[in-house]
Amino acid sequence: MSRLIFLGVPGAGKGTQAALLAESQGIPHISTGDILRAAVKNQTPLGVQAKGFMDAGNLVPDSLVIDLIRERLQEPDALKGWILDGFPRNVPQAGFLEQLLQEINQSCDRTVNLDVADEVVVKRLVERGLASGRSDDTEDTIRHRLQVYREQTEPLIAFYRDRGALVTVNGDQPMDAVTTALKAAIAV
Numbered sequence: 344m345s346r347l348i349f350l351g352v353p354g355a356g357k358g359t360q361a362a363l364l365a366e367s368q369g370i371p372h373i374s375t376g377d378i379l380r381a382a383v384k385n386q387t388p389l390g391v392q393a394k395g396f397m398d399a400g401n402l403v404p405d406s407l408v409i410d411l412i413r414e415r416l417q418e419p420d421a422l423k424g425w426i427l428d429g430f431p432r433n434v435p436q437a438g439f440l441e442q443l444l445q446e447i448n449q450s451c452d453r454t455v456n457l458d459v460a461d462e463v464v465v466k467r468l469v470e471r472g473l474a475s476g477r478s479d480d481t482e483d484t485i486r487h488r489l490q491v492y493r494e495q496t497e498p499l500i501a502f503y504r505d506r507g508a509l510v511t512v513n514g515d516q517p518m519d520a521v522t523t524a525l526k527a528a529i530a531v
């Protein structure tokens with residue numbers, strides 16, 4: 344059973360690696376970005392509220408993602424484990440998660456920091472934007488998301504290191520090598 348949090352700059356490969364690992368472990372991959380993008384696409388109340396923040400490369404208000412995570416982690420498929428990708432993304436969200444896990448008698452096994460240099464991810468994301476048409480993958484918005492990451496999400500590395508559950512994996516390697524390194528890092 345695994346309960347894992349994935350941290351890393353936009354474009355570090357969290358989504359790809361989290362999906363692969365979740366599949367191989369038979370646990371859900373819970374990506375707040377994917378859930379929000381689906382909500383935007385379907386024009387649900389959540390999507391309507393989130394769209395402007397996402398297009399600008401800002402975080403959506405904590406209350407929106409907190410409600411979503413509270414419900415998602417209590418669904419039956421998440422009882423045996425999960426991989427969180429894109430949540431928590433700031434210190435208040437991490438505080439909320441700690442409290443929620445306590446309430447539902449769960450604990451996180453590891454936090455994985457997928458490490459990739461800024462220049463590498465800007466190039467990856469510009470390419471992804473061209474290929475996928477994702478509206479927040481333009482160069483200016485990408486640079487803004489990196490800045491948001493530095494200011495709001497990076498402090499979580501110290502937060503989880505202090506709790507003794509942080510592992511760092513080099514994300515600037517071929518995809519298979521990252522998967523291998525990741526599996527080794529969470530096995531210890």
Ligand code: ADP
Nearest residue numbers: 353354375376396397401402403408429430432
């Ligand atoms: P990336 O890591 O490439 O930025 P994500 O799919 O994780 O992509 O997130 C895309 C956007 O969704 C973010 O820029 C933000 O607007 C929103 N988002 C996702 N997760 C959260 C969260 N936990 N808190 C606030 N906003 C979020």
